Amino acid sequence: MRLRHKPWAKEKLMNHPEFVVLDPENYKGKWHELFGNDNPIHIEIGSGKGRFINEMAKAHPDVNYIGIEAYTSVIVSALEYALEAEPTNLRLLNVNAQKLLDYFAEGEVDRIYxxxxxxxxxxxxxxxxxxxxxxxxxxxxxxxxxxxxxxxxxxxxxxxxxxxxxxxxxxxxxxxxxxxxxxxxxxxxxxxxxxxxxxxxxxxxxxxxxxx
The missing domain is CATH 3.40.50.150 (Vaccinia Virus protein VP39)
Known part of the structure; x- marks a missing residue:
């Protein structure tokens, strides 16, 4: 898949900390504090343009969702989706899943997609x-x-x-x-x-x- 470069994407991600967590390593073991509840945490690895993770968050408000996508030019579409849907139980990480252990503590996640x-x-x-x-x-x-x-x-x-x-x-x-x-x-x-x-x-x- 050839990705279309979006030079404005990084700045847009930085401008929306309500959805995009820019320093996820600081929340390792503390994701429940960020969401402000003890609901289960489900993560999607490779969220792409974000349709799935946004729709899941909307359909299941009693679950906290975290979408992980390495490509800035792709995850910005997930952000745009979130800005329209405004789910309170969704966060996005623009990171590589190879470093998953840097961002989540042992036993912190309930399900992976x-x-x-x-x-x-x-x-x-x-x-x-x-x-x-x-x-x-x-x-x-x-x-x-x-x-x-x-x-x-x-x-x-x-x-x-x-x-x-x-x-x-x-x-x-x-x-x-x-x-x-x-x-x-x-x-x-x-x-x-x-x-x-x-x-x-x-x-x-x-x-x-x-x-x-």
Whole structure:
């Protein structure tokens, strides 16, 4: 995916601290204080333009949502979405998920969402996949005991790889759909990619796994 450079994006992010947390390392272990409540914390890694995380925040006001996106020119769209929707239970982080442990304490997160992550199809790039074991180790540390990981993709290869990775790591498979949009699953909120791919006839895969 080729990103369109938006030279104004960084300044816009800095001008909206009500949604964009510019110093997330200072809130490690203190996210409940920032939100001002003890509601569960759900994070999305790779939030893209923010449709999913914003709509989830609107649909579930009793959950605190944190969207993580490394690309400034992309996450600014998530901010613009938030400025219209004005969810009080949403924050955005313009950081790389590889440093997740710098921003969250052990057991601070209740659920993690991975939606349409880069498949990194070449074998030599396996360690970059967000369902690779080193990432699962990070997720396990920041999640509460029994915390869940919800994963969606249109890439069959990545989905099959991820199921094997989850199994090898010892995760419990709570839900799996090989064709989400033709299943009985209720309450699905689509991402921008999901809508685009499903309109092209791509099958959408989804699973929920749980750490012990």
């Amino acid at each position: 991975l939606n349409f992550s880069d498949p990194w199809p070449k074998n030599r790039h396996e360690k970059r996949r967000l369902t690779y074991k080193s990432y699962l180790e990070m997720y396990e540390k920041v999640l509460v005991k029994g915390g869940e990981l919800h994963f969606k993709t249109d890439n069959q290869g990545l989905f099959e790889y991820s199921l094997i990775s989850f199994s090898h790591y010892g995760l419990k498979l709570n839900y799996v759909s090989l064709d989400l949009h033709n299943s009985d699953f209720e309450g699905n909120i689509m991402t921008e990619y999901e809508e685009k791919f499903s309109q092209k006839g791509h099958r959408i895969y989804r699973c929920e796994v749980q750490f012990s």
